[in-house]
Amino acid sequence: MGKPTKPATGRAVTIKDVAREAGVSAMSVSNVLNGRGRISEATANHIREVVERLGYRPSVAARRLRLSQQWTIGMLIVVEDPDFLSDLFITAQVTGLTNYLTANSYSLILRGMKPSDFRTTGLFQDIEADGMVAILSGDRVQRDWFVRELSALRVPLVLLQEHHLPDQPDCAIISQDDFDGGRQVGRHLVERGVRSGWMLMPHVEWPAMRARMDGAASAFADAGLPELRIVDCGDESFDVSYQATLAALEAGPVPDAIIGGNDQMAIAAIKACRATGLRVPEEIQITGFNAFEIWRYVDPILTTVRSAAHALGERAAKELIARLQAGHFKKREIVLPVDFQPGKSTRMPS
Amino acid sequence: MGKPTKPATGRAVTIKDVAREAGVSAMSVSNVLNGRGRISEATANHIREVVERLGYRPSVAARRLRLSQQWTIGMLIVVEDPDFLSDLFITAQVTGLTNYLTANSYSLILRGMKPSDFRTTGLFQDIEADGMVAILSGDRVQRDWFVRELSALRVPLVLLQEHHLPDQPDCAIISQDDFDGGRQVGRHLVERGVRSGWMLMPHVEWPAMRARMDGAASAFADAGLPELRIVDCGDESFDVSYQATLAALEAGPVPDAIIGGNDQMAIAAIKACRATGLRVPEEIQITGFNAFEIWRYVDPILTTVRSAAHALGERAAKELIARLQAGHFKKREIVLPVDFQPGKSTRMPS
DNA sequence: CTGAAAGCGCTTACAG
C-alpha cells in the first residue's frame, strides 16, 4: 500500500531497485534470494517482503551471463516428416525428457530438422544450452554429420535410440533393447509354426528398426528358417505401408508372417491382408512394435512389443544432469529393456 | 595452420579474442557480424576469416542481456495427462509453432503442466521469453488462473483453442471454428435420418469440445430434434471411452447416432457398438473430430472433421512475432476454418 | 571508416 513504489511499466524491476527500497546492498538481496551468505533473519524477511511488494523477478539472462550456465537443455529431432512430432515414439521421449528437466529446474528448447538438412551449417549454433539431446535418423553419413555439428557446440551430448557409440568423447547413447524385442517377436512366431516371414521397414534407416530386424532375423536363423524378406514401406506412413504390403502380397508368394517395424506398419499390413482376403491370424500372423495406445484400435488386437519411450527420455535427462554435475558421463552406453506383449494377431503355440 | 591461436578449451572464444587476433576493436567485430556500421570490405573479410579460424560463436546470453530480447517463445501445455504430448491435436500445434519460429530464428521453450497445478505459484517464472503461447484446459477458474499467471510475465500471450477473450490486454486468442465443425456434423446426421444422438465428451472441460457440441446441438435444434445426450468419457482415453459408451448402450435406449468429441472417442464408440452387435452405419451412425492419420485405421473409415491444428500453431507464431514487431496485436481474435470430411461411418442421405 | 567507454543485471571473491 502507500505510494506506488513500482517503477513505471516498461522498465523492469532490478535487484538494485529492491536494494534501494529495502535500504540494503544488491548483494544482500542476491544472497537472500539464493540462500547464500549469512544474513540476519530480520533483514532477510524485510528483503523478501520488498521483493514481493515490487514484484521483482531476477533476470535470467543476467544470471546466465554471470554464471555461464544456462539451465537449459536443447533437444534436436531429425526426422523426414516435417511434422516432426507425429510419431508417438518420439513424443513419448520428449515428454519424459521435459518432465524430468522441469522437475529439476531445467528448461527444454525444442527443434525439428530433416535429415536432408545436413550440410546446412550453423543450424543450431544459436542454441545456447548446457547440454544437447538428439534423436537422429537418416543414413550413416548424415547421422555422423549431425553428431559432429552437435559436438561443435562443446556441450555434453546424449543420443537417443542410437546403437553405435560415436568417437566424440563427451557423448552418451541411450537405447532400448530393440534387438531383444525383435528376437522375442521372432521366437514367438517360430513357436507358432511360422516358416517364412516379411519385415516391414521404412526407407530411411533407423538404427532402432534395424536392431528389431536383426533380432527377428537371429531367431529365424536359429530355427534354420530362410531369411526375412524386407518390404520397403517408404516414409512408413499408413498409405505407403499399406500399398507396399498390398503390392507384395499380390505379387506373392504370401509368407506365414509379417513383422511390422512398428505398430503403424503392422496395422497397415493387417488391412492389406484383409483386402486380399487373408485371415489374420489364421492364414497369416502379424506383429507390431511399440504398443502405444494405437495398438488397441485394430482388430484383432496386435501382438507387439511395449517400448520404453517415456523412460528413455527421462533417462536421457537424468544422465545429462548427472554429467553436468560430475563433469563426465559415468556410463556412455545405456540399454533399457522392452516388454513383449502377445495379442490376437498371432496364433496359439502349435 | 601455423601456431595454435585458439585459447585452451574450457574458456570460450570471446569477441575480444577475435578483436585482438584481427588487430581491430571489439566493436568492429560486432559490426561486421551484425551487418551494422560502415566497415571497409578488406577489414570485414579479415575479421570474418579470424572468426572462422578461431571458431568464434557469439554469446547468446550476453546478447540477450544487452538487448533485453530473448529470441525465445515459451509454450505452455496444460493437460490432465502427464504424457502431455500424447494428443495429436496438441503435437500438430506444437510442430506448426516450432517450425515457424525456427524459420524466423526464434527458439521454443516447451513445458507441460496439469490443470491441478494451478495455485502452485511461480511455476513458469523461470521462463524468460519474449512471448508465450499456451494451450489451456481445466475449468474456468483454473484457466483464468493460468491466464493471470502468464500475464504476470508481462510478455505478449497467445492462447490456442481458447474461445473466450480474457480481460488481459496484451493477449490474443486463436481457435478453429469448432462450432461450425460441430454444426456440419449435426446437419450431416440430420440429413441422414438421425432423430436422436449422443455426444461423447471428456470429463475435463475443453472449450473446443464444448464448441463442437454446441454446433452439433444447434443443428439438432434447428431440425426440432431432442437434445443431445452427453456421455462422459472421463479422461477421453480409449478404455474409458469404450467402457462408458458400452455401459450407455447396454442401458439403452440406443440412439441413431453417436458424435465423438474427437476421433479417438469415436473409434472407441465403433468398437463398443460392435461389441453390442450394432452395425455401423446401418443401425447406428458415428462421427469423429480431427481427422488425424488415426482416422483411417478404423473400419469403416470415420466421418470426421479435418482440424487445422498445424495451421493454428503456425498462426500463433506468426501473430506473436508480428506483435513483437508492431508493439500490439493487430487482431485479438482469430478463427480458422475447419473441413468436413464424410467417411463410411455415416450413411448415404435419405 | 574506426575506437574507447559505458552499461545491460546479475554474483563472487574480498574487505571490513
Next chain:
DNA sequence: CTGAAAGCGCTTACAG
C-alpha cells in the same frame, strides 16, 4: 552480518 568493486560478453551512442 553487510557492502563496494569487478567482471561475465556483448552492443550502442558518441567522438574522432
